[in-house]
Amino acid sequence: MAMTGVLRPGHAQVRVLELDKAVTFYRDVLGLVETGRDDQGRVYFKCWDERDHNSYILRESDQAGIDFFGFKVLDEATLDQLEKDLNAYGIETRRLPAGDLLETGERVRFTLPSGHEIELYATKTAVGNGIPAVNPGPWCADSERGIAPVRLDHTLLYGPNIAEVKKIFEDVLGFYLVERVLGEDGESEAAIWLSCSHKVHDIAFAEYPEPGKLHHCSFLMESWERVLRAGDIMSMHQVPVDIGPTRHGVTRGCTIYAWDPSGNRFETFMGGYQPYPDYEPLTWTFDNFGQGLDYPQRKLHETFLTVVS
Ligand SMILES: [Fe+2]
Numbered sequence: 105m106a107m108t109g110v111l112r113p114g115h116a117q118v119r120v121l122e123l124d125k126a127v128t129f130y131r132d133v134l135g136l137v138e139t140g141r142d143d144q145g146r147v148y149f150k151c152w153d154e155r156d157h158n159s160y161i162l163r164e165s166d167q168a169g170i171d172f173f174g175f176k177v178l179d180e181a182t183l184d185q186l187e188k189d190l191n192a193y194g195i196e197t198r199r200l201p202a203g204d205l206l207e208t209g210e211r212v213r214f215t216l217p218s219g220h221e222i223e224l225y226a227t228k229t230a231v232g233n234g235i236p237a238v239n240p241g242p243w244c245a246d247s248e249r250g251i252a253p254v255r256l257d258h259t260l261l262y263g264p265n266i267a268e269v270k271k272i273f274e275d276v277l278g279f280y281l282v283e284r285v286l287g288e289d290g291e292s293e294a295a296i297w298l299s300c301s302h303k304v305h306d307i308a309f310a311e312y313p314e315p316g317k318l319h320h321c322s323f324l325m326e327s328w329e330r331v332l333r334a335g336d337i338m339s340m341h342q343v344p345v346d347i348g349p350t351r352h353g354v355t356r357g358c359t360i361y362a363w364d365p366s367g368n369r370f371e372t373f374m375g376g377y378q379p380y381p382d383y384e385p386l387t388w389t390f391d392n393f394g395q396g397l398d399y400p401q402r403k404l405h406e407t408f409l410t411v412v413s
Contacts, residue, residue, distance in 0.1 A: 107178070109186070109278040110300040113256055113307070114176035114225065115158060115205070116321050119165035120366040123147065126162050129365050133341045134323070135250025136160060139231065140206045148206055151255045151323060152246035156228040157207035159256040160321070168366040168413040170318035173259050173307070174211065174223035175277075175300070183226040186277065187212045193276050202227070216272065218263030219315020251334040251372055253323030258305045260319040262312035262412045266296060269309050273298050279306070281385040283354050287311070288390050297355060304355040304376035317412040320361060322371035328358050334372040335360050347405050351375075353396040354388060361408070368413045 120126035127147050130136045136149035139158050148158040156176070163171060177183050187197050190212075200211040200223075209227025216222055234244040246252070263269075270293070273279040282304055285295040295310040310319065325331045335349050338360065346369060348360035359373040388396040394404040 107301070109182060110175045110177050110224065112176055112301060113159075113173070113258055114156070114228065115161060115174040115208075115223075116256060116259060117146070117161040117163055117171040117205075118318070118321065118368055119167060119169050119171060120162050120364070120368070121164070121166065121168060122365065123162060123164040125365045126164075130160070130162065131250075133250050133337060133343065134364075134370070135246075135252035137234075137246050142206050146206075150231075151253050152244065153233045153254040154256070155230050155233050157231050158205070158228070161205070168318075168368050169316070170220070170259070170261070170321075170368075170413075172213065172221035172223050173261070174225055175306075176228065177224050177226050180209070180226045183210070183212060183224055186224055189276050190214055190272075193272065195272065195276070207231075216263070217265035217268040218261060218309060219317075220261050220263055221316075251323075251325075251337050252330075253325055253334075253372060255324050257303070257322045257324040257373070258307055259321045260308040260310065262310050262317040262319050263315045264311065264313060266293060266309040266311045270296050270298070273307070280379075280381045282379050282383070283386045283388065285310075285354070285388045285393050285396060286390050290390070294390065294393075299379060299381075302378050302380070304357065304379055312412070314412075318368060319408075319412050320369040320371045322373055325372050325374045328374055331358055331360060331372055331374050338362050346407050346411070347398060350401060351399045353399040354386075366413070369411070 140148040147162045149160045197214045202209045207229035211223045211225040213223045279298040283297040287294040297305040297308045344363045346361035355376045357373045357376045395402045
């Protein structure tokens with residue numbers, strides 16, 4: 105098997121201000137599939153084409169933002185090994201018991217120098233995607249409700265010390281750098297895009313003074329037409345849109361950024377190229393990040409740099 109170690113982004117737990125309003129938005133407008141609720145009051149969703157029980161969890165709070173972002177690893181032995189590797193690197197970990205998150209096995213959690221909580225886990229109940237495993241069709245009823253993204257694809261997190269964060273992802277977790285934006289000094293990295301797979305990013309970070317901030321969780325669409333249709337649906341429901349539809353220079357992804365009712369930014373996107381770990385990382389200079397962010401308009405949108413939750 106070629107893929108070992110950390111496989112993919114698995115779940116994000118996001119804080120929302122009014123749970124009922126958020127559930128209605130994520131279910132009916134974004135078109136996620138509700139899969140459960142727990143005794144802590146959390147509501148669980150998955151994207152229609154995801155096969156595991158949950159990928160996006162809402163928790164009511166008086167402050168928006170992200171509680172944690174989790175990656176699925178190959179198996180329990182891999183989880184044990186990665187925990188040992190993190191500890192040997194000097195990173196404290198703690199175990200959360202199986203079932204603490206619905207239909208999810210034991211999780212290993214640690215805090216990044218950027219202030220973000222990251223989790224690894226090996227087990228989550230497979231519930232399927234609503235399409236039979238024998239003679240499957242290409243889509244199902246859940247794929248046509250609301251924006252209906254295919255999967256939770258990646259996140260962009262804002263916080264301090266991303267040089268240290270990069271080392272942890274590269275040296276311990278087996279990620280590689282795909283693209284980066286240099287800081288004003290031309291040497292430091294202001295933002296980094298990291299992959300554990302063949303995807304152009306599984307997680308990204310931008311240097312920011314305040315720790316633990318969420319820039320966006322991103323949801324994958326199947327086509328540019330589906331991204332444009334997402335924009336139509338956002339407008340029909342008066343969803344506040346930040347940027348797009350447009351194409352990033354960074355990653356070549358085609359995107360719309362918008363905000364949920366609590367002020368958490370999310371992205372609906374498609375495209376990008378497929379890197380391999382032996383590729384040389386691509387670099388954007390500080391003065392040209394406008395093009396990196398919005399290739400057609402070459403515009404450094406102020407909100408992208410300053411609005412986080
Ligand atoms: Fe993104």
